[in-house]
Amino acid sequence: MALNTSHTPGTTRPADGEVLVETVALTKSYAGADGELPVLSGIDLQVRAGEVVALLGKSGSGKSTLLRCMAGLVPTSSGTVAYKDTPLTGANPGTAMVFQTFALLPWLTVQQNVELGLEAKGVPAAARAEAALQAIDLIGLDGFESAYPKELSGGMRQRVGFARALVVEPDVLMMDEPFSALDVLTAENLRGELMELWESGQFPTRAIVLVTHNIEEAVLMADRIVVLGARPYGTIRETFEVGLDRPRDRESAAFDDLIDRVYRTMTGRHKEGRLAGRSENAEHDRRTPANTPLPGAGVDGLSGLAEMVLHRGGRCDLADLAEDLGLEVDDILPLVDALDLLDFAHMSGDDLLLTPQGTAYAGADVQESKTIFAEAAPRAPLVKLITSSLAQNPGGALRAGFFRDLLAHHYTSEQVTRQLDTATDWGRYAELFRYDAEPEEYRIDPEETPATTPRKE
Template identity: 70%
Template sequence: MTELLTVTGLTKSYAGADGELPVLAGIDLSVREGEIVALLGKSGSGKSTLLRCLAGLIPPSSGTVAYRGTPLKGANRGAAMVFQTFALLPWLTVLANVEVGLEARGVRPAARRQAALKAIDLIGLDGFESAYPKELSGGMRQRVGFARALVTEPDVLLMDEPFSALDVLTAENLRGELLELWESGEFPTKAIVVVTHNIEEAVLLADRVVVLGARPYGTIRATFDIPLPRPRDRDAAAFTKLIDAVYRTMTGREQGAPLPPHGLRPPARPTLAGTPLPAASVDGLSGLAEILRRHQGKVDLADLSDELGLEIDDLLPQVDALELLGFAAVEGGHVALTADGDAFSAADVRDSKHIFAAAAGELPLIRLIRTSLVNGADGGLRAGFFRDILAHHYTSEQVTRQLETATDWGRYAELFSYDALHQRYRLDG
């Protein structure tokens, strides 16, 4: 099969106070005609950064990204992107939103209208051409995003968690329609690369699942070929076996991982870019710690998810949070409390706060907020100050989630308070 995208020795890092902050290191990847590739990983694994490198939106620090054998020197004209948060222009109609990419390429009005109407019909948006984004549901907005990407008939469709902002039923419906189009032969693109953190979604959609790991930089941990015919039966033994294999790889820890190439080394101290906070509340991670303690401190995550009636993906943020705080260790699909985690889970409210504060206070974002307040004015600091700093490393949606988690953790630890009305952080006491 023809290789449409080829990634060779890609590294990506950002300049920081502690030197180069590694995000990706030593990535080798190809995307071939006729396949769907899923980039799967937890927060901080660099999967969205890799997708943007494939799109030519950000350049690699070293290595190359090539489209049909030619290294990219800017935006990839053979690819189009679908974003998690729709990214529609609210003052334009559905038709005008779909035409935007063609207009930017200089396509004449009559031709771009014809192409846009064709894409709108393909994606099931007939009748909504004159509607504005505010009139549409989340699912319909994402359909506009699909139509806008497909109207240019790109070789490769790049999708960054396209279903994660939707409710469960809408996401399921759109996934099914996407696969039906792909299988029908009417899809105007030759390959798809989709970023996801959902293991089942990756195995359901992809012909190949590429698992990225972090700690302390993003690398390809493993690649799984998915030979199952479509439509795929979630209850089939082969499907379940693949889910389990991918899950154990994603939640396990690499032993003896090689150092990254090109002299890139992880910083001696955790960094803001390299240590994202998982989307886990204090109540959620505390609850998991208590459950682990009742299981004598160690449990298989697959067994625990079955016991609780949850998807594995629902537990991963809480697991990541416990591990980041030093309260748990993950290996081979098992999670076990550390001594600090056992003490945290067994303590009363007052003592648990002290234990939590000691651990959370060492995390880069929470340490940044606390230290800035200690050294700042008595009136505290506006949230916008921290948003601007985080914006160098995260998307706007990720910035919001990072600050929400930091605020929850910092308040519980009594490291600082937050006035939501005035969007201002202050020191407690």
């Protein structure tokens, strides 16, 4: 691995501006029970040498699918993906991937894990060992060459993932939420070190594409932010040129202003305060478990947020609320999405505003709140899928594996688990079904009466 150390901060890299990866009219759909389920539609995007591009969006916007299409790991349904003007017919030879979940082989040492990509390319043992040691040194893993993944912290495991990707010297490093599985301090440290390497010129890659749902992370790292929106499928909603000097000053007015503008776009707010697409009744007809994933919000969390808004008169500025709680706005967005999906609250300007149903829910006692929640929960397509499937099954029971198989066409295994965990939490609270963990089985007991009978959507 011959690192380029000739570059100095503040200067351009060789051939900056060259188009490395380009998508033209990219569309991706998956087969579903009711026909093709669109995930991405009409994506035109260029990644140029010398830039960091952030793909930003909430769950279901298709950002990870787009990244995998650009890496050649997932075929497009239509349109093209090209690497240096050559359309892909398989894996992109100019990219390497860093995943959220580390993806290390536990029986291999750090050095052996780092060497995997070079071994697959047929690099001789001595050469790949030398390159691996350079990558290990570059990413700050000196002394851990012979360690096994189980001996490492989460941050160190992710460093191995970075070293494994960088050792093959890709033109484009692609990162799929690489910091989201780490604690806040570890993520901040690793993020900062990564950008220092990028600016130093010792980074053996010409461009970076980062998938994230974190607005501040995108503004901190990227030169260009591409915001993806969903419903009914992923499209590019807006692109922002960051234009801020590195290292980024989080306290500057320009930094705050850009976060606010990106936030407004990401949450889909118009001047009249409606979430994009949510005002149309037809939107509900297009919702499926594939195009409307459940936000990562438990019942306690969304109930707590609804009660806080009620105590502030049923309306409050979301940024002010986050600041009062000592949180980032990004931390609250899944709860906001959950309240919006259930029609308990919507955004109005900068404020989160409870609907009449949300006001009743937030102010009700436990039993009444369960009844209101049971009426609203089937608005979530996965909850509706589970309840309707159980109702149509003569035995009144289905294994969780049935739903895992259905979701596996659209989500990673980790995402499937999170989707089912949230749906189970919501359905249990609403008493729409039972879930027995030992047989991993959903069930409706005839002798038990749910909190309410779900209304047809």
